[in-house]
Amino acid sequence: MPHRRTTAPDRYVPTHGTCEHVVDHYALDLRYRVEPNRLEGTARLTVRALHPVEEVRLDLIGLRVTRVEVGGKPAKFTRKPRSLRVRLPRPLAAGATTTLTVAYAGNPKPARGPWGETGWEELRAGVLVAGQPDGAPTWFPCNDHPGYKATLDLTVTTDAPYTVVANAPVAKVTRRAGTRTWVFERTEPLSTYLATVQIGRYDVVPLGERTTPRMQVARPAAQAAAVAHDLDRHDELVGVFEELFGPYPFGSYTVVVTADDLEIPLEAHGAAVFGANHLDGTRPEDRLVAHELAHQWFGNSVTAATWRDIWLHEGFACYAEWLWSQASGGPTADALAREHHARLAALPQDLVLADPTPALMFDDRVYKRGALTLHALRLHVGDDAFFDLLREWTRRFRWATVATSDFRALVAERCGQAAEATLTGWLDAAPLPALAGPAVAL
Numbered sequence: 001m002p003h004r005r006t007t008a009p010d011r012y013v014p015t016h017g018t019c020e021h022v023v024d025h026y027a028l029d030l031r032y033r034v035e036p037n038r039l040e041g042t043a044r045l046t047v048r049a050l051h052p053v054e055e056v057r058l059d060l061i062g063l064r065v066t067r068v069e070v071g072g073k074p075a076k077f078t079r080k081p082r083s084l085r086v087r088l089p090r091p092l093a094a095g096a097t098t099t100l101t102v103a104y105a106g107n108p109k110p111a112r113g114p115w116g117e118t119g120w121e122e123l124r125a126g127v128l129v130a131g132q133p134d135g136a137p138t139w140f141p142c143n144d145h146p147g148y149k150a151t152l153d154l155t156v157t158t159d160a161p162y163t164v165v166a167n168a169p170v171a172k173v174t175r176r177a178g179t180r181t182w183v184f185e186r187t188e189p190l191s192t193y194l195a196t197v198q199i200g201r202y203d204v205v206p207l208g209e210r211t212t213p214r215m216q217v218a219r220p221a222a223q224a225a226a227v228a229h230d231l232d233r234h235d236e237l238v239g240v241f242e243e244l245f246g247p248y249p250f251g252s253y254t255v256v257v258t259a260d261d262l263e264i265p266l267e268a269h270g271a272a273v274f275g276a277n278h279l280d281g282t283r284p285e286d287r288l289v290a291h292e293l294a295h296q297w298f299g300n301s302v303t304a305a306t307w308r309d310i311w312l313h314e315g316f317a318c319y320a321e322w323l324w325s326q327a328s329g330g331p332t333a334d335a336l337a338r339e340h341h342a343r344l345a346a347l348p349q350d351l352v353l354a355d356p357t358p359a360l361m362f363d364d365r366v367y368k369r370g371a372l373t374l375h376a377l378r379l380h381v382g383d384d385a386f387f388d389l390l391r392e393w394t395r396r397f398r399w400a401t402v403a404t405s406d407f408r409a410l411v412a413e414r415c416g417q418a419a420e421a422t423l424t425g426w427l428d429a430a431p432l433p434a435l436a437g438p439a440v441a442l
Contacts, residue, residue, distance in 0.1 A: 009145070010147070010306050011306070011307075011308065012306070012307035012357075012361060013134050013358075016059050016137070017059065017143055017147075018145070019050060019145070020049070020051050021048060021049045021051075021053055021092075021143070022048050022143060023045050023046065023047055023048075023143045024046045024048050024097070024150055024151070025045070025150055025152075025153070026043060026044075026045055026140065026142065026151070026153070027043070027045075027152075027154075028041060028140050028155070029042045029155045030139075030154070030155065030157070030197070031156075032127070032156065033158070033159060034125075034158060035159075036107070037108065037122055038105075038106075039063070039105065039120075040104075041063075041139075041140060042101065042102070043101070043102045043141050044099060044100070044101050045058075045142075046097055047092075047097060047099070047100055048096070048097045049094050049095065049097075052092065052094055053092050054088055054091050055085050055088055056085070056086045056088065056100060057083060057085050057086075058083065058086070058102070058142060058143060059083055059084075059136070059137035059142055059143065059144040060079075060084045060102075060137050060140075061081070061111050061119070061137045061138050062081070062106060062108065062109060062138060063104045063105065063106035063138075064104060064105055064106050065079050065102060065103070065141075066103045066104060066105060067101075067102070067103040068084075068100065068101065068102050068103075070086065070088055070089060070098055070099070071089070071098055073089065075088070075089065086100060102141045104141065108120035110130075110138060111134060111137070113134055114358060115133065115134075115362060117130075118130050118131065118132065118133070119134075119135030119138030119139065120135070123200065124259060124260055125200060125201050126162060126199040126200030126259075127198065128198055128199075128262075128273055129195075129196045129197050130273075131192070131196060132193050132267070133146070133307055133361075135193065136193050136195060140195070142192040142195075143192065144193070145191075145192075146193060146306065146307060146401070147305035147306060147401050148192075148401075149189035149190055149303070149401060150190065150192075151186055151188070151190075152167060152186065152195055153184070154166050154167070154168070154184045154197070155181060155184070156181070156197060156199075157179050157180070157181040158180065158182075159178065159180075160180050161201060162199050162200060162201060163201070163202040164199050165197075165199075165204070165218045165256050166182075166198070167184070167194070167195060167196055167270045168184045168185040168251070169185050169252045170182055170183070170184055171184060188249075188250055188251070188269070188270075188301075188399050190269040191303050191401070194267075195269065196268035196271055198273060200220070200256075200259065202218040202220060202256070203218070203219065203220070203221050203224070204216055204218045205224075207234055207253070207255060208231075208234045208235035208238070210235055213251050214251065214253070215252070215253045216254050217231060217254070217255045218256045219256070220257070220259045222259075223257055223276060226279060226280050226281030227257050227279045227281075229281050229283070230279040230280070230281060230282075230286070231255065233328065234255075236328070237290060240323070240327045241294060241320065241324075244320075244323060244387055244390065245320075245390055245391060246391040246394045248297075249296060249300075249301035249398055250269070250270045250300075250301070252270055253270055253271065253293070254270065254271045255272055255289075256271060256273045257273075257274050257276065258273065258274070258275055259276055260275060260276060261275045261277040262274065262276075262277065262278065265292050267292050267295040267296075267299060267300065269300045270296070270300070272292035272293065272295070274289075274292075286324075286328075287324070290321050290324035291320065292317075293320075294316065294317040294320030295317050297316075298320070298394075299312075299314075299317065301394065301397075301399055302393065302394055302397045302398070302400065303400070303401050304401070304402060305402060305403055306403065307358075307361055309354070309402070310356070310362075310366060311353050311354070311356075311369070311373070311404070311427075312402065312404065312407065314362075315353075315366065315367060315370015315374060316374065317367075318368060318371035319333070319370070319371035319375065321371075322336040322337065322371060333375065334375070337371070337435065338435060340368045340371070341372055341432070343368070344368055344369060344372070345432055349430050349431045351363060351365050351430060352428065352429065353366065353369050353426060354427040354428055369426065369432070372435065373426040373427065374386075375435070376422060376426060376435060377411065377419065379435075379436050380418075380419055380422050381415045385414065385415050385419075388414065389411065389414050389415060392414060393407065396410070408423055408427075411423065
């Protein structure tokens, strides 16, 4: 599993993460009471030093730490509003590992940042987690850097009327008076912002007819008919994407539909979260269903090592929307590309796609220009070479972290230096390049 070598904190979220050490595995045991919004957790982390270290720094926001152990023995720690520093009993050599146990508790709430509120958020009847880009530390101690992936074991105990959904399938559920404990299977490697817990009064039912991978939907009983209607082509959608992008990269996929309206859908490793307004029985957001599914390949499996390269997530997922539009009988990808090119041409030309700045990281132009970059490449190399390239991208970097330079290198390797050179204007300069013809079809 290749990873980019990350040597500095992320420039876009510089207060999060460290490059002195990585966490290879998280084991979280959470106990949550819904009405008082009370979380108690025990996190066991397998930490590996990248350089000789005398302390371990973790991100943790707004929760009280009650106990820390290193290698099973009590350890000294320093708590600050957004971090936890653990003093090691002896220095840890580069490449060596140790186990940290952190017990913590409190009333979790979203973190406020430049992109609004992220993290643990109460719903009318339950909880959602919106981790991107800096929300993971609101519910567990972590090295919150997108360039480092870890496996996750998760156990959640909560009030009996509620269902818990997370990144992996349920391994078992045990019942005690008034509570249920949900134990989930170990995940594939994931970045911390993609870890999730969703709690609500949900029924969990199969999504479509596919059995491999396991696909399911979690929604309130009252929304069953509306959700079933809006997702009735999901098997077809998965089939189209597997043909174009390669096999679905994880063992399962869960669509969560909350009883609340949400501003935007949320992606997570092996899951997507929609509001009641997104799946209301009229297919108001069919493109977003495609967009969030596409993130399982582009963003969740193949993950940008730094936030400056977010176009590798959003540009690819936006282009997947256009591909699904054509495959499902709507406007062609080429027609949508030319429509959005005209719209972008009328907007300020102040965004550099390969480094959009923190302020513009989630600007819609990143999404659309990223998709146009891919369409321009497709026009240059042709369909066979283009989709072979996408399938090799998802195969070679499955569960890994990448940078724009990796994509450009793969383009040069598979399609030639001239094809790679066509990306320069789209990625490295602010003015919008012209979109060449002729039109293409799948």
